[in-house]
Amino acid sequence: MVQTSTVDPLSLDFAALRTLCLVEDSGSFTAAAQVLGVNQSAVSYTIDRLRAVFHDPLFVREKGRQIATARCQQIMDEVRPMLTTLDRLARPEAFDPAQAQARFRLACNYYERLLIVPHLVALLREQAPGISLEVVNSRGRGPEILLHGGADMLIGPRPVAEGGIYVSRLWAEDYVCLMDPAHPAAAGPLRLDIYLTLDLIDITYEGNWTSPYLVELERSGHAITPALKVPSPAGVARLVAGSTLVATIPRRLAHEIGEGLRIVECPVPGGFDITLVWPPRVHADAMHQWMRGQITGLRRQFAGE
Incomplete structure (x- = not known):
């Protein structure tokens, strides 16, 4: 039930917003609590405060999972890029791949998963074992996923809508x-x-x-x-x-x-081009610059350069 009391939005902190996203990602309060290292009641309390701020249930339980409401999805579309930016600002500018501990989300489809991802996985295991790779199915929505914070980079055919994103050609296909x-x-x-x-x-x-x-x-x-x-x-x-x-x-x-x-x-x-695409929020980030360099390096193998 949505609380009727009013909570000042400025009383929220980034930890509360991160909890919101973790509940969505994991599908339960218990799983989110495990990631945060707190008990479930702490997560429930945070979600109740957020419900009071946004005047929405935020999550409804369906088939054993917490499912985000439409309003909650709208909120998270705005919140996730902010959390990503905060994480980038908190990360030291100097980047040592051998010491890095991070998660990298790559949006792509079958072609890239079969041809490119195995090489990228091998490269990360050798040079940056602390970087975990998450592959997201882009399903023709790559630029939208990037701009909404659902992925850090996209590999695939040149996107139709290129506004607000960076695009670099990798190689030509026919x-x-x-x-x-x-x-x-x-x-x-x-x-x-x-x-x-x-x-x-x-x-x-x-x-x-x-x-x-x-x-x-x-x-x-x-x-x-x-x-x-x-x-x-x-x-x-x-x-x-x-x-x-x-x-x-x-x-x-x-x-x-x-x-x-x-x-x-x-x-x-x-013919068409296979491209590397990324959003402005990660353009200057040292880790993402390193990742782009590694993927661009695959051009020599696939394009014969």
Whole structure:
């Protein structure tokens, strides 16, 4: 129940706001209390004070979890960047990766999780074992997640809306066709008229991304008639193997997952850039500058520079 008494908002401190976020992250007062090293009653008292300030229940219990109300989500969207900024200000400017203790949140999707994240994990274990990595699924909302404090960095296709964020190009990508070696078209080269008759897999990316080759195909007055639609490139190699299905996927991804399969040049142009994106709040931070440098260093491996 929301308290009716009025509490001065200026009486709140950052610890109370951090507690709010921890309850949301963990889904319970008990788990938040464990992270903070206090008892559950202390967390309950803090949430009650916040309820009195914001005149909202903030959390409702559903299926054993504390679920944030819409008003609470709005509050946390404003609070999280403030907490991140405070953490940055409290961190010494000098940065020693070997001694650093921090959490780094990376927003990306399947392509980056498969190709880039393993290299980043290995690098952190070797050079900065105290930095823990959390991977967030960007689902086409990367810039929004960054600006709302849900991640520290984004790797993925160049975002459509670039206002208020930094963007650095990593490398260029294009498309190839992945098919079984016994497929009649596997010998290549593949003409457009033949391509359009194949049993094509349409990777929809859950409506969050339209592959540039499909955009180019539409511009030329053509469209595919897919034999199968899937939400992600995950698992397409198994779908292709031993079948007549053909998957049109980014070149580097095809070489990563296509062992034993045939990779044929796609007859439809449609390249795009893989970019590194970060918000202004971490631009000058020493740790984040170091992380950006490590990821940029992967360019030599993936782009052949």
